[in-house]
Amino acid sequence: MVDGKKGLTNQKAIETYTQPKVVAIPLKNRDSDNFEIHVEVGSKVKIGTVLAMRKDHLKVPCFSSVSGTVLAIEKKDHVSTRKTNHIVIENDFQDEKERYADPVEELSTLSVEEIKEKLQLSGVMGLGGTELPIYEKYRDVDEIETLLINGVECEPYLTSDEANMKTSATLLFDGIYLLMKAASAKKGILAITKGKKELYDALKPYENSYPNVEIKQMDDVYPMGWEKYLIRRLFKKTYDQTPAELGILCVNSSTVIEFARSVRSGLPLYERIVTLAGEGFVHQQNVKVRVGTLLADVVAAIGGYVEEVGFKTARLIHGGPLMGTSIITDDLAVTATTNGFLCLLESLKEESPCSRCGACIDHCPAGLQPVQMAQAVKNKDVGMLKTLAADACVGCGLCSFVCPSSINVTKSSIRAKSMVLRG
Amino acid sequence: MNFPLKQQGTHMSINTGKSISRNTEILNVVTHALLFVAAWAVFNRHQVFGLAVALHGVLILFTAVTSAVMAHMLFYLFFDWVDKKEFPSFKVQLQSVMKRTWSGTPIVTALILGLAVHPGIALYVIGITVFFAEILAKLLFGGYGQNIFNPVAFGLVFILLAFGATEMMAGHLPDAVTAATPLVGLSQVNWMMDSQEIQRFMTDQGGFLNMLLGLVPGSFGETARLASLLALAYMIYKKVLDWAIPLFYLGTIFVITLVYGFSIGAGWWYPFVHLLTGGIVYGSIFMITDPVTSPINRQGKAIFAILLAMFTLLIRLNTPHPEGVAFAILLMNMFVPFIDAKTANVTLVDTHKKITSVGITFVVALVVVIGFTSLIHFFG
Numbered sequence: 001m002v003d004g005k006k007g008l009t010n011q012k013a014i015e016t017y018t019q020p021k022v023v024a025i026p027l028k029n030r031d032s033d034n035f036e037i038h039v040e041v042g043s044k045v046k047i048g049t050v051l052a053m054r055k056d057h058l059k060v061p062c063f064s065s066v067s068g069t070v071l072a073i074e075k076k077d078h079v080s081t082r083k084t085n086h087i088v089i090e091n092d093f094q095d096e097k098e099r100y101a102d103p104v105e106e107l108s109t110l111s112v113e114e115i116k117e118k119l120q121l122s123g124v125m126g127l128g129g130t131e132l133p134i135y136e137k138y139r140d141v142d143e144i145e146t147l148l149i150n151g152v153e154c155e156p157y158l159t160s161d162e163a164n165m166k167t168s169a170t171l172l173f174d175g176i177y178l179l180m181k182a183a184s185a186k187k188g189i190l191a192i193t194k195g196k197k198e199l200y201d202a203l204k205p206y207e208n209s210y211p212n213v214e215i216k217q218m219d220d221v222y223p224m225g226w227e228k229y230l231i232r233r234l235f236k237k238t239y240d241q242t243p244a245e246l247g248i249l250c251v252n253s254s255t256v257i258e259f260a261r262s263v264r265s266g267l268p269l270y271e272r273i274v275t276l277a278g279e280g281f282v283h284q285q286n287v288k289v290r291v292g293t294l295l296a297d298v299v300a301a302i303g304g305y306v307e308e309v310g311f312k313t314a315r316l317i318h319g320g321p322l323m324g325t326s327i328i329t330d331d332l333a334v335t336a337t338t339n340g341f342l343c344l345l346e347s348l349k350e351e352s353p354c355s356r357c358g359a360c361i362d363h364c365p366a367g368l369q370p371v372q373m374a375q376a377v378k379n380k381d382v383g384m385l386k387t388l389a390a391d392a393c394v395g396c397g398l399c400s401f402v403c404p405s406s407i408n409v410t411k412s413s414i415r416a417k418s419m420v421l422r423g
Numbered sequence: 424m425n426f427p428l429k430q431q432g433t434h435m436s437i438n439t440g441k442s443i444s445r446n447t448e449i450l451n452v453v454t455h456a457l458l459f460v461a462a463w464a465v466f467n468r469h470q471v472f473g474l475a476v477a478l479h480g481v482l483i484l485f486t487a488v489t490s491a492v493m494a495h496m497l498f499y500l501f502f503d504w505v506d507k508k509e510f511p512s513f514k515v516q517l518q519s520v521m522k523r524t525w526s527g528t529p530i531v532t533a534l535i536l537g538l539a540v541h542p543g544i545a546l547y548v549i550g551i552t553v554f555f556a557e558i559l560a561k562l563l564f565g566g567y568g569q570n571i572f573n574p575v576a577f578g579l580v581f582i583l584l585a586f587g588a589t590e591m592m593a594g595h596l597p598d599a600v601t602a603a604t605p606l607v608g609l610s611q612v613n614w615m616m617d618s619q620e621i622q623r624f625m626t627d628q629g630g631f632l633n634m635l636l637g638l639v640p641g642s643f644g645e646t647a648r649l650a651s652l653l654a655l656a657y658m659i660y661k662k663v664l665d666w667a668i669p670l671f672y673l674g675t676i677f678v679i680t681l682v683y684g685f686s687i688g689a690g691w692w693y694p695f696v697h698l699l700t701g702g703i704v705y706g707s708i709f710m711i712t713d714p715v716t717s718p719i720n721r722q723g724k725a726i727f728a729i730l731l732a733m734f735t736l737l738i739r740l741n742t743p744h745p746e747g748v749a750f751a752i753l754l755m756n757m758f759v760p761f762i763d764a765k766t767a768n769v770t771l772v773d774t775h776k777k778i779t780s781v782g783i784t785f786v787v788a789l790v791v792v793i794g795f796t797s798l799i800h801f802f803g
Contacts, residue, residue, distance in 0.1 A: 005437075315426060321437050326428075328426050330426070352444070352526050353568030355714050356717075356719050357714045358714065358720060362721075366771075369720060372763065372767055384764075388767050403445075404448075404449055405445075405446050406446075
């Protein structure tokens with residue numbers, strides 16, 4: 001239904017842009033910007049220095065991604081569209097490193113406790129978009145039977161996870177080994193999308209040396225990457241709150257790779273692959289950048305925008321086109337979870353009256369009735385919204401995409417959800 | 424660099440590589456399907472009644488379409504004037520009016536209604552009917568998407584109530600056209616027939632195949648049953664139509680009439696007498712599938728179709744009206760908000776409950792039709 005548009009970037013070599021003049025590290029984790037700052041203006045920092053620590057019920061460290069001097073601590077635009085505190089660091093191009101632990105050569109020497117400790121120290125978090133620290137998922141893993149690695153990446157245009165898996169297949173399986181051991185899981189399943197032949201060929205050889213790990217190829221449909229939908233398709237089972245109810249632990253593939261990389265090097269995540277795609281860029285490709293690099297710098301480095309951008313016809317998106325957010329400036333820092341930026345030229349779509357065709361109902365992966373929810377939102381009928389289970393909406397954007405009348409159904413679905421949650 | 428703030432969802436920017444919207448695509452497919460049925464119907468009328476009636480059929484469709492477009496334009500022009508809406512020039516206003524007109528799908532409604540009427544109907548009758556159907560059943564509610572009654576069913580009932588049976592016919596056509604249709608004959612005997620009468624009826628009509636092809640007297644386009652079924656297959660293939668409504672409707676009618684047929688000793692062919700006369704097949708494909716006036720999810724659609732079949736048969740078997748489809752549609756249109764409210768839930772859970780609810784509706788429909796009809800016959 002949704003055209004993947006992966007071909008725009010997934011065949012091209014990964015560009016590197018890892019020496020920015022300045023980086024701005026955002027102090028934000030999920031919806032919290034409650035951070036205790038450990039540095040001040042003028043401090044010398046290295047790659048891996050802890051700059052700040054989230055100080056409410058979760059402890060999430062923020063690391064420096066370059067070595068250099070702190071220039072400022074200031075409010076800047078953030079990819080979440082809210083102004084957020086950033087620590088701006090000037091790069092001295094020395095690449096001095098501060099490790100949180102010694103590099104590990106032989107992974108089998110690590111005990112379960114050591115792996116869990118490294119999960120906490122490395123600050124590795126869900127790179128699929130949740131930003132939830134992985135050690136949170138490892139609080140209670142007694143019941144876990146299966147580790148599910150989600151390498152589906154179903155959002156159109158984005159290929160950064162795919163590129164990461166292709167180039168770091170060894171680290172991926174190292175990570176699967178570590179995470180399976182830490183959860184004492186008996187089985188690992190790596191889910192990727194059908195039709196990505198090169199990726200499958202790169203991963204297939206490892207399946208033999210890791211007998212407990214199985215590669216599953218999933219249908220290329222949106223939103224296969226949604227945990228709940230993926231598990232429903234794989235196991236024919238559904239859960240209420242978390243996959244742990246079914247004995248499954250679900251982790252994004254890039255998270256696994258970055259954790260293994262971090263254990264191997266003793267450094268936290270400071271670099272990542274970001275997809276820059278869409279007709280608005282002169283060159284569309286995957287770029288390896290430091291966390292905190294400004295988008296404008298990256299775009300300039302790969303060739304800038306096409307001419308039409310700037311005539312109010314283009315749109316800049318953080319993330320994929322279905323779940324991503326529309327952003328109004330490219331003076332933004334790449335965060336640890338940024339998987340891509342899209343610059344799309346607007347295609348003309350005019351809203352027309354709803355014909356009640358029910359396409360949104362047929363396509364909703366959560367089994368909801370978006371058009372009925374939209375009606376109930378209009379009537380401010382919270383009781384009806386509860387009957388419709390509006391709080392189960394994940395905002396995947398499919399209802400808007402399939403609507404033949406081009407109505408923005410997702411917008412009212414998300415409002416419906418917040419109305420139910422508020423009561 | 425700064426980018427403009429956009430309120431719409433980000434998916435709006437995905438370039439799908441299509442020059443027309445999905446809505447236009449759907450309308451095009453439905454219009455093509457209807458034109459195919461129309462061409463078949465015109466050919467049929469030529470075979471049965473001759474060239475004059477065939478040409479008259481073309482004029483009926485032309486009048487219907489013109490009248491529907493005029494109804495929209497005049498309505499919007501009048502209310503622009505009443506609301507004192509200001510436009511920079513008359514040309515801009517006309518553009519705005521035409522845009523609203525096309526979004527109201529006048530051509531599809533007009534074609535469906537034009538094909539459902541008698542082939543010998545006077546042109547002024549179809550013109551007035553389409554005009555009032557568009558205004559009363561569609562525009563007064565706020566246009567396409569807001570109406571609760573099916574405009575086509577409304578138009579058919581309007582013809583029945585507003586014009587006498589003989590005066591609405593065009594005078595210049597051969598008498599054979601205005602002669603009673605097979606449906607009226609069946610209705611006069613309350614659809615009571617034994618297997619021999621069915622055989623005789625079928626032979627009179629030129630056999631099963633003739634009735635399927637539509638080479639029989641009857642409504643203009645409703646007789647082109649095979650063409651309608653082919654159009655249905657095309658529309659399902661193009662994914663512009665949900666198969667649930669036609670399937671449940673035709674299936675329910677088939678099963679109920681089969682049971683009823685055996686109860687009166689009419690045998691295996693009795694369901695086909697119902698399916699191959701009147702507008703059941705045509706209506707199931709082009710009238711009751713109107714998304715605006717039918718329930719929105721599949722469970723609701725199934726219940727809607729089954730109850731619609733129940734009302735169609737109740738009207739056919741127990742009232743002096745030969746045809747039940749249009750009345751049944753208007754009746755069921757009133758149930759739609761209720762059905763929508765009662766089927767408002769998560770579509771993925773409680774599948775058993777949903778199938779059970781559809782099954783119960785089916786049993787109710789079966790019992791009501793057979794029981795009610797038998798009671799009437801017992802006391803009458």
